[in-house]
Amino acid sequence: MVKMKDVAELAGVSSAAVSRYLNGGYISADKAQRIKQAIELTGYVRSSQARALRTGSTKLIGVIVPKINSESVSRITAGIGQVLGRRGYQMLLANTDNAADRELEYLDLFQNHPVDGIVLVATMITDEHRRAIDSCRVPIVLIGQHVEGAACVYHDDYEAAFELGHALAGRVDGKIAYIGVTEEDRAAGYDRRRGFEAGLRAAGNPLDAALIRLGSFTLDSGYGAARELLSAAPDVSFIACATDTMAAGALRAIDEVRGMGEGIHRVSGFGDNAFLRALTGGIPTVHYGYLTSGVEATNMLLNTLDGVEGESGLKTLKLGHQLVNV
């Protein structure tokens, strides 16, 4: 492996000069030229490990996600990766498989060492999370949840759910049921359910608490909850779900119970999943700019790391949403 010293010798300069050449310090034109040639000749590339040791920066960003195979998360990471690549960083990905403790574990692992910053695609935020975030040695940005005092990029789930509920209340006749997710997930659990309920109520069609079920983000859980709901309350005519994925399951359940093609007009979701949209022609749902949230969060993080003028502070950013197919 050719090292800096070799290049320096070949070019007849000191390795300090080579380092300066590489990093844009004082260097005369002719030496720069000789160094350039020497580098090309030897095919030298600098060891990022040595560089990291000396400078303390790895140009690595840790990204913690709850589940990699989900459309929303992969769109978010696509956005993150896009910015990272453009700005000379790389992504260290940690998948927690929906286990909150592994989230903390990675938070620990990451900050201790190899990464310059962290993007946490958050689901549940416990007190322990808050503590871990506060005491984090490297800058960190959250996506998807709004946490006081932490930098975050999120969507207004309450507001979106309110609008959806309000709009649906007017368009659906008959009973509306709701399949949510754990309220420990503040955004997707608590906010969406409360917003939806408030929206229905505001439209004069309050949600019957007996028609609320809990799923676990998966298609199967949506299916199961919907089946149970349909047999417990056969007169339910519409099932709103906290995620598009669960909506897909509910749709399937309705088709099975009520006949093929029935489901399409009787479910709503959250997230505007492309697959679901294409296959059903579009159920009522909320479109979030997932990719955008990845982009914004990463820019925010990198701005503080690189000390970009005027953009230095980590802040909190609420992104917009759109109802679709309502």
Add this chain to the structure above:
Amino acid sequence: MVKMKDVAELAGVSSAAVSRYLNGGYISADKAQRIKQAIELTGYVRSSQARALRTGSTKLIGVIVPKINSESVSRITAGIGQVLGRRGYQMLLANTDNAADRELEYLDLFQNHPVDGIVLVATMITDEHRRAIDSCRVPIVLIGQHVEGAACVYHDDYEAAFELGHALAGRVDGKIAYIGVTEEDRAAGYDRRRGFEAGLRAAGNPLDAALIRLGSFTLDSGYGAARELLSAAPDVSFIACATDTMAAGALRAIDEVRGMGEGIHRVSGFGDNAFLRALTGGIPTVHYGYLTSGVEATNMLLNTLDGVEGESGLKTLKLGHQLVNV
């Protein structure tokens, strides 16, 4: 930041002793005890950057994927991440967004520095790829394509497509069309189309070359190709697709042209996408163990890195498949 020297001083030993303690070298019980306490007391964690510089190993594996938001890829990375986590490595993810040149770029970037090994989720393999793979300084394993002389984990697309074609030929009456992908993708393009054609032919119902179209992996491209196909050859009664995602698009096209619900019985795909399965009840498709391929590839790679007994060689591994819903 507390360093090894601090721990050593506190424990009254040399830093060499601490290092040995950490890495399992000779150390007496009482010193081990003292070191252990000192570490707990100071909250010392060792700098992986210094360690990396010294040992030349980063415990990082580079993973190059063509597109992060696709079900197959995310299942593969889930498998990779699973093994990596269990064996003390981390994943450096690079997303090429289907650009073959960025694949080469990352191959270059990775091998030069921070990673100990590479997993390439491959699509197109050009000569340049082959060269890059051959001259790779760190071990590399491919997923999804079979490349002579390289370690790879893949599925037998030809065989699977053959079986699917053969089975469908007997069950469909009327004309069968095919929407494929670029033949530069040996596995998903060339092998699947050829296998499918051969299967149909073997069943006495050869594919009309005029009924072949090309998509680009996306749902929209499947939709577009199917629409075009249906208007160019209105008597087509079944559309086989090279991927489930394109099949979803084709399904939508058929529903639009022939009426809702028609599509479900008139398309087939590849990959057994969970969403599609749930929403349609299941179209004929091929189930591949994507997660397994990630697991196997990573184990293979890590075995050579860690020098596991008996399992040392990088080899090539062909995984099985299953037809579903035929």
Add this chain to the structure above:
DNA sequence: TATTATGGTGAAAGCGATTTCAATGACAGG
């Protein structure tokens, strides 16, 4: 008793960069 092993130990030499520092020469102004 003389001699090997054998478990333990710390000093010190790297790993390959970056960065401080003092020194240099050139050049403008006085």
Add this chain to the structure above:
DNA sequence: CCTGTCATTGAAATCGCTTTCACCATAATA
């Protein structure tokens, strides 16, 4: 001619760890 800038330069000190090496006990063997 002297002095003060100012752009350039290389030697050398780190960064924090691993690992060789020489060395010391002590126990086992002849």
